[in-house]
Amino acid sequence: MKTIIGVDVGGTWLRAARFDEELNLLERAEQETRTELGGDIVFDRLVETIRQVLPESPNDLLGIGLVLPGPIDPYAGILIAPPNLPWKEMPIASMVQQAVGGPVFIGNDADMAGLAEHQLGAGRGTRYMIYVTVSTGVGSGIIIDGRPYVGCGQAGEAGHMVVNPNGPLCGCGKRGHLEAYSSGTGIARIARERLAAGEESSVRDRVGGNLPEVTSRIVGEEAMKGDPMALDIITQAGHYLGVAVASLMVLFNPERFIFGGGVSQLGDLLFKPLHKAVQEYVIHPIYWQKTQIVLAQLREDVGLYGGAALVRVMRREE
Amino acid sequence: MKTIIGVDVGGTWLRAARFDEELNLLERAEQETRTELGGDIVFDRLVETIRQVLPESPNDLLGIGLVLPGPIDPYAGILIAPPNLPWKEMPIASMVQQAVGGPVFIGNDADMAGLAEHQLGAGRGTRYMIYVTVSTGVGSGIIIDGRPYVGCGQAGEAGHMVVNPNGPLCGCGKRGHLEAYSSGTGIARIARERLAAGEESSVRDRVGGNLPEVTSRIVGEEAMKGDPMALDIITQAGHYLGVAVASLMVLFNPERFIFGGGVSQLGDLLFKPLHKAVQEYVIHPIYWQKTQIVLAQLREDVGLYGGAALVRVMRREE
Numbered sequence: 001m002k003t004i005i006g007v008d009v010g011g012t013w014l015r016a017a018r019f020d021e022e023l024n025l026l027e028r029a030e031q032e033t034r035t036e037l038g039g040d041i042v043f044d045r046l047v048e049t050i051r052q053v054l055p056e057s058p059n060d061l062l063g064i065g066l067v068l069p070g071p072i073d074p075y076a077g078i079l080i081a082p083p084n085l086p087w088k089e090m091p092i093a094s095m096v097q098q099a100v101g102g103p104v105f106i107g108n109d110a111d112m113a114g115l116a117e118h119q120l121g122a123g124r125g126t127r128y129m130i131y132v133t134v135s136t137g138v139g140s141g142i143i144i145d146g147r148p149y150v151g152c153g154q155a156g157e158a159g160h161m162v163v164n165p166n167g168p169l170c171g172c173g174k175r176g177h178l179e180a181y182s183s184g185t186g187i188a189r190i191a192r193e194r195l196a197a198g199e200e201s202s203v204r205d206r207v208g209g210n211l212p213e214v215t216s217r218i219v220g221e222e223a224m225k226g227d228p229m230a231l232d233i234i235t236q237a238g239h240y241l242g243v244a245v246a247s248l249m250v251l252f253n254p255e256r257f258i259f260g261g262g263v264s265q266l267g268d269l270l271f272k273p274l275h276k277a278v279q280e281y282v283i284h285p286i287y288w289q290k291t292q293i294v295l296a297q298l299r300e301d302v303g304l305y306g307g308a309a310l311v312r313v314m315r316r317e318e
Numbered sequence: 319m320k321t322i323i324g325v326d327v328g329g330t331w332l333r334a335a336r337f338d339e340e341l342n343l344l345e346r347a348e349q350e351t352r353t354e355l356g357g358d359i360v361f362d363r364l365v366e367t368i369r370q371v372l373p374e375s376p377n378d379l380l381g382i383g384l385v386l387p388g389p390i391d392p393y394a395g396i397l398i399a400p401p402n403l404p405w406k407e408m409p410i411a412s413m414v415q416q417a418v419g420g421p422v423f424i425g426n427d428a429d430m431a432g433l434a435e436h437q438l439g440a441g442r443g444t445r446y447m448i449y450v451t452v453s454t455g456v457g458s459g460i461i462i463d464g465r466p467y468v469g470c471g472q473a474g475e476a477g478h479m480v481v482n483p484n485g486p487l488c489g490c491g492k493r494g495h496l497e498a499y500s501s502g503t504g505i506a507r508i509a510r511e512r513l514a515a516g517e518e519s520s521v522r523d524r525v526g527g528n529l530p531e532v533t534s535r536i537v538g539e540e541a542m543k544g545d546p547m548a549l550d551i552i553t554q555a556g557h558y559l560g561v562a563v564a565s566l567m568v569l570f571n572p573e574r575f576i577f578g579g580g581v582s583q584l585g586d587l588l589f590k591p592l593h594k595a596v597q598e599y600v601i602h603p604i605y606w607q608k609t610q611i612v613l614a615q616l617r618e619d620v621g622l623y624g625g626a627a628l629v630r631v632m633r634r635e636e
Contacts, residue, residue: 071604128469142569144462151446151571160601161565164483165558172601177453212614240483247479251460251569253469283490286389290470 003055004311005064007046008109008303011084012052014046017301019308020054020090021062022122029053039086040216047099047272055101062315063103064096065307070108070139073153077106089303105314109150111156112306114141117258121297128254129271131296133160134270135261136239137171138179142252146158159169159183163243184216184263188234201229220266237263242277249287260296276303321373322629323382325364325414326427326621329353329402332364335619336371337626339380343436345618347371357404365417380633382414383422383625389425391471395424423632428625429466429474431616432459435576437627439615448574449614450476452559452588453579455489457498457515460570465631477501481561499558502534502581508551509537518545538584555581556588560595567596567605578614 007126008015010033019026029052033042055061069082071163077093079085097104114131116121123131123143131141137161142149149155160172160177168177171185172282180186192211195204202222208215243256263270271293278288299304319338325335335346349363387400389451395411399405411570415422421465425433432449437442439462441449456477460467461550467473469584477497478490481592482578485494489503498504520540525531541548563575581588598605616623 004416155571157568160568162561162599165561174599174601243480243483250475253473281480283492287359
């Protein structure tokens with residue numbers, strides 16, 4: 001039976017799974033990454049993990065899809081400079097292919113989560129869709145004609161769109177990006193700054209006044225309970241997501257937006273201001289009347305499914 | 319000999335031309351649109367103009383490409399609600415096909431200008447490019463894999479991206495769009511507002527104090543001569559074009575941006591602040607170091623060439 005291997009390469013876990021051609025997950029393996037052991041050993045651990053799920057005959061292998069933290073060069077198969085892995089400018093696709101066979105394809109994690117949603121989740125049946133994950137950072141995956149759109153290799157970074165040129169600094173060092181307002185990191189940072197400036201909030205009580213302990217989860221929970229400062233910060237996060245969606249609608253005019261990631265679980269607190277901003281900023285109702293905004297359906301194994309889906313897409317194009 | 323017809327349908331002129339398969343222009347015809355005569359008569363005039371350049375044998379016709387002011391539905395062949403033409407919700411593709419033969423394809427003017435630049439102008443050889451016309455409005459045409467990208471039909475409206483959510487109202491009625499700052503209309507409006515508020519400027523002398531006579535051309539000319547207010551307005555127009563390009567780079571990661579339209583002729587006055595803003599707002603130099611920003615090469619007949627190029631692209635896909 002022809003099989004596909006999906007591999008999720010993260011800073012904490014290395015995971016691999018074998019799939020059939022319909023992307024049913026047949027078998028999985030995982031181990032801790034343990035980046036402290038250094039690049040060579042972590043690569044050996046990755047190969048080991050993949051070997052555990054390889055088909056018995058190399059002839060049965062349709063391909064291996066590696067899902068990696070960006071930035072990557074998907075055309076050259078190179079991992080550029082992942083913040084949480086002990087590798088740099090590494091030709092990981094050819095290295096894995098040499099070790100365990102192939103062909104090997106690579107994609108970045110947000111793009112592949114978007115592809116998995118397109119093939120198996122909330123994006124099924126669409127021709128044009130945009131997946132946005134609002135988590136520690138804000139990532140996105142753009143699907144055009146059923147394929148992940150990467151442009152010259154690094155497209156689809158909606159977290160680093162400018163949503164307010166006079167806004168706060170983003171984690172990347174530049175000003176006014178979506179991620180500075182709406183990511184978990186951004187939400188926590190804004191809360192800490194407002195508390196440090198003396199604002200009253202139940203978020204302060206939650207951390208016993210110890211500001212470094214403020215997280216976006218705590219801000220979200222206090223917003224749910226009605227704390228005004230927390231509510232305002234989550235409303236602002238939703239507002240700027242809406243500003244970004246407004247621009248994405250007129251640029252890409254997709255059928256559907258799919259929101260994943262922990263911050264997206266805040267429900268109306270986040271999505272009401274999002275929808276309001278979309279209607280406030282989009283040139284014409286034709287854009288938002290026809291465009292669905294829904295939640296992602298896949299959970300933990302989204303990386304494994306994304307890697308497997310990438311193999312299927314790439315092999316179909318040959 | 320197989321031939322293609324390109325047709326440029328404008329509020330002032332109806333133009334049609336016959337091309338060979340290599341997009342050499344063989345013969346052209348034109349007449350005034352005269353919208354005051356009403357929809358039926360203007361349609362007859364359009365058909366008449368096309369007939370003048372049709373090949374003798376219908377078998378030689380590869381197709382007709384109509385270039386229309388947006389918004390349109392390119393899949394259904396429908397002209398939705400052009401501001402300068404006496405038609406609304408009109409199935410223009412099938413109507414023209416019935417009158418003169420076909421197949422007939424339609425595209426909007428900015429998308430088709432982008433396609434013409436891709437096939438014959440400054441975009442040749444690129445796989446991913448973005449054409450931006452900075453004129454009365456700001457329009458754009460996005461080329462992906464050699465085809466105009468339209469998404470669900472209305473994609474690629476970079477003029478209506480949000481570049482400053484607290485910015486001035488755009489001509490479309492929504493706030494902070496690129497077009498509100500950087501279009502000819504936006505530049506003239508901002509100059510009028512600043513003059514009305516009492517600011518000193520040689521622009522005031524140029525119109526004898528008659529503010530409605532202020533145009534972006536006058537503002538550009540006075541900026542060239544060093545008038546501080548005019549310089550500031552053009553610098554701001556360039557800055558916000560750069561903010562938009564910064565977002566477009568991380569979203570589409572194209573090989574090349576191509577700038578057309580009258581305002582793009584302002585040279586360094588516009589492009590220095592544009593490049594400065596790009597470097598200020600893009601997450602990583604990898605995006606702008608590899609991406610060219612150049613001027614358009616085609617002039618008046620860009621619509622005719624765009625229509626013909628559309629036919630060639632669509633027929634190749636069949």
